[in-house]
Amino acid sequence: MANIQCQFYSETLGMSTNIQVMLPQHSALRASRDGKLPVLYLLHGLGADHTEWGRHSSIERLAEEKGIALVMPSVGRSYYTDMKKGAPYFTYLSEELPAVARSLFPLSERREDNFVAGISMGGYGAFKLGLSFPERYAAAASLSGGLDIVSRVNGPNSFLPFEVECIFGNIAELKGSENDLFVLASRLAASQQQPPHLYQCCGTGDFLYQDNLIFRNHAIAVGLTITYEEEPGEHEWGYWERKIKRVLDWLPL
Template identity: 30%
Template sequence: MKKTISQALIFVFVTLPIFTFASVDTVSTYSKTMDKEVKSMVITPSNYDEESQYPVVFLLHGYSGNYTSWLENAPETEKLADLYQMILVTPDGNFDSWYWDSPVDPKSQYETYITKELIPFIDDNYATIAKKEGRAITGLSMGGHGALYLAIRNQDIFGVAGSQSGGVDIAPFPENWNMKAYLGTKAESPSNWEDYSVMGQLHLLSQNKLPLIIHCGTNDFFYQVNLKLHEELTYLNIPHTFTSNPGGHTWDYWKESVQYQLLFFHNYFRENPSE
């Protein structure tokens, strides 16, 4: 018996994956404090909707880097904006600013820039959760120091913070990374080297007010200062997540670390809804 066409043909439906990409904007904001334009990259989810509200994570680059460093060296980071439905902002830290308001150089006022100029710009121009429960900050190396330093000093602005291989205690490194250009020499201005270090800000912390996540590889030259920070936080009974695992001061380490840190932030945002 002959088969009809409808009997002879077998249709197989295959669902193909839909590939979407986050959107990346380069923005320039004028800093009145420093009298200059400062660039940032802003990464929004592929389904970004102006009628929605998104949490924001600020990612700070390390020494000798700039606002493009995260996406140039860890391009997969932009996919995490989609995965966790968050906005990522990568501000320029002027190569070596350490994100301080320098007591020596009035043209290097990055704490004021980020907290009082950049954040209002992001909130005014993007669909953000414009309160601390919707805002996180982290970074690598110099940026890891900057993230904790800014968050601890501005707990009304940041709800959660992290550090990846951060230079969290600057005291052992008085001749490194041009820090003395912004603080004065350690011999001439010893108090600056205490006051402008993460370790010098711990007295501002209290239990369960600012969740912290700290990563550092055991082969990193900043490992001992990160271990010291962990021990001091433990002594002060400040809750925090500290991970030390094999790894050095490398992008391979940071590309893995940032995934865990953004998951940590995602869980925080989910547990602290905007309404």
């Protein structure tokens, strides 16, 4: 597995940014994709960065075994949004990052070869991408995701003082906005678009467990198909290490 630390200038963010890219050196999947690799975008949690997955999990070995490329961006504490008082990270993530990554590395552009997954804040980001752009992603996976963002900002949370308004703006307008996954799920279910495969898991001892149940129930109620799993576990890497292996086995490769 080639493990690449890549820094480039982002026109969207107006600054240099970092991604970690892992490319399998021997992948049988390339032969059927004109030399290109299927790719999983792996999103980090709140307070972390692009190195989190490589430092805390066995993702490099697991991806090599599957023959899949990994792209891990860094978005600060943006909660994968176009911040009201900050950088447009969601536009960067959804538009510029895939284009730059494909220009530099042998990554497939086909929907059926593009996937996204994340933990905690990154689980929210993964579902936001998948629900917003179902034509681009074949699968999206949330591990212990902060999926009920309205509940997060109005209840106990890990945001810094004044950070919520910088990210989301007027909190009273957050519910029903483009940052509300419940709205995105309902909109997609009512459309004629093919939804991505959705995978969601959360440990029963996780502080986000109830939020995950609420989102799962909503997704099912509006007509989305979702693979949901729960088991004893908390908000920590021992649990995510087990579940990311499950995600890679679940991906429609």
